[in-house]
Amino acid sequence: MRRLLLTFCAWLPWAAAVAQTPTSTCRTCVAKGCFDCSKHGKQLRLEQAPEVTCCSVAAACKVCAGALATDCRECSNPELEARLAERRQLAATFVAHRQQDAGEPATKQPFLFLQTTHYDLTCGLEAATVGRDKIDGHQRMHLYGQRMEQLRTLFLQTLELPESELPDRLSIYLLDDARDHGSIGPRVTGLGNAGSVSLKLMGPTYVYSMWQDRRSLPDDAAVHRNVLHGVTHLLLAQMPPSVWLGNRKSGWLDEGLAHWFEDKLGGKCTNFCFEEILLQQVASFKGGIWRPAVRRLVDDGKAPTFAVLSALNSDELSYEQHAFAFAYVDFFLAQGGGKFRDFLRAVKKGEATRDALQAGYGLTPLTIDARFQQWVKDNYSLLPPR
Ligand SMILES: [Zn+2]
Ligand SMILES: [Zn+2]
Ligand SMILES: [Zn+2]
Ligand SMILES: [Zn+2]
Numbered sequence: 001m002r003r004l005l006l007t008f009c010a011w012l013p014w015a016a017a018v019a020q021t022p023t024s025t026c027r028t029c030v031a032k033g034c035f036d037c038s039k040h041g042k043q044l045r046l047e048q049a050p051e052v053t054c055c056s057v058a059a060a061c062k063v064c065a066g067a068l069a070t071d072c073r074e075c076s077n078p079e080l081e082a083r084l085a086e087r088r089q090l091a092a093t094f095v096a097h098r099q100q101d102a103g104e105p106a107t108k109q110p111f112l113f114l115q116t117t118h119y120d121l122t123c124g125l126e127a128a129t130v131g132r133d134k135i136d137g138h139q140r141m142h143l144y145g146q147r148m149e150q151l152r153t154l155f156l157q158t159l160e161l162p163e164s165e166l167p168d169r170l171s172i173y174l175l176d177d178a179r180d181h182g183s184i185g186p187r188v189t190g191l192g193n194a195g196s197v198s199l200k201l202m203g204p205t206y207v208y209s210m211w212q213d214r215r216s217l218p219d220d221a222a223v224h225r226n227v228l229h230g231v232t233h234l235l236l237a238q239m240p241p242s243v244w245l246g247n248r249k250s251g252w253l254d255e256g257l258a259h260w261f262e263d264k265l266g267g268k269c270t271n272f273c274f275e276e277i278l279l280q281q282v283a284s285f286k287g288g289i290w291r292p293a294v295r296r297l298v299d300d301g302k303a304p305t306f307a308v309l310s311a312l313n314s315d316e317l318s319y320e321q322h323a324f325a326f327a328y329v330d331f332f333l334a335q336g337g338g339k340f341r342d343f344l345r346a347v348k349k350g351e352a353t354r355d356a357l358q359a360g361y362g363l364t365p366l367t368i369d370a371r372f373q374q375w376v377k378d379n380y381s382l383l384p385p386r
Pocket of ligand 3: 037038039040058061062063064065066068069
């Protein structure tokens with residue numbers, strides 16, 4: 001009807017005046033200057049989510065080319081039109097760049113790409129059931145964009161860090177096929193593949209590449225924990241001064257914090273790192289429910305001492321020591337995120353753990369054991385959480 005009216009108007013002498021209507025008075029678009037693109041159906045909500053800046057599925061739209069809106073033809077708003085053009089250009093550039101970077105997928109299923117406020121994602125994940133909903137690969141990519149932004153926000157809140165302390169973008173590859181991870185992973189991280197489930201590069205650029213090996217990552221919840229764990233390592237490495245703690249005898253801090261976020265947002269801990277490579281064990285430690293296991297070992301007098309735990313690299317930790325690394329981080333975070341942030345900073349700067357512990361907590365590697373173990377007895381139940 002609108003189109004018809006417009007065509008009709010063009011014949012009238014005042015048509016030119018109509019075309020000049022300022023947006024603020026345009027009744028056709030209710031002064032918005034544009035319309036939501038009608039080609040995205042229910043998925044428009046995904047594309048308009050606040051964290052999303054570009055999506056390759058939206059960019060492929062023949063009507064809006066990723067701008068998600070079409071210009072109102074009955075009013076003039078050059079500023080808005082320029083903004084829509086800019087959005088189309090951004091989407092095209094992002095997709096082309098990401099496409100070139102990923103290369104051709106091993107299977108016929110094309111890669112999808114998503115840019116969010118702080119992440120660049122390449123996604124080959126297939127449809128999955130999440131909760132009660134069956135979602136397709138495109139929806140799943142958006143879900144990961146949202147989940148990773150949520151992790152970053154929680155990371156900042158937990159450690160009471162200002163936004164400026166995580167300045168770098170993170171690049172993430174979520175793949176379904178081992179061949180894709182095998183060709184992309186080593187190239188984007190500069191590390192060997194060695195049949196890994198995932199690879200990560202922890203500075204000066206921050207990259208995580210993984211594939212969903214269904215033997216060890218049977219469902220979306222397992223993939224979610226895997227990505228939470230891996231990306232937490234990237235965030236911690238990025239926090240200034242940007243160094244990776246895992247090979248500086250502070251594996252307990254690096255792994256402990258990754259487990260802590262895995263538990264916090266994913267419900268249990270099921271990932272273990274060997275240097276930069278994350279090994280996915282089919283048999284996990286205590287089903288990933290670690291608080292009761294730690295409590296049991298403390299009760300039985302089998303807890304590792306802090307002196308031993310705090311002198312190991314990530315790849316030197318046993319499963320049990322991973323669980324204690326998690327519990328120590330839990331213990332420290334219970335005393336305040338800002339305090340733990342300062343402790344982490346000191347260790348990242350190269351201060352001896354002993355000195356940082358004394359300065360931050362008034363504890364020594366000898367006095368901390370009793371304090372920690374009492375805290376475990378006061379806070380961890382022997383029963384698994386309901
Ligand atoms: Zn209008
Ligand atoms: Zn999308
Ligand atoms: Zn569209
Ligand atoms: Zn790890």
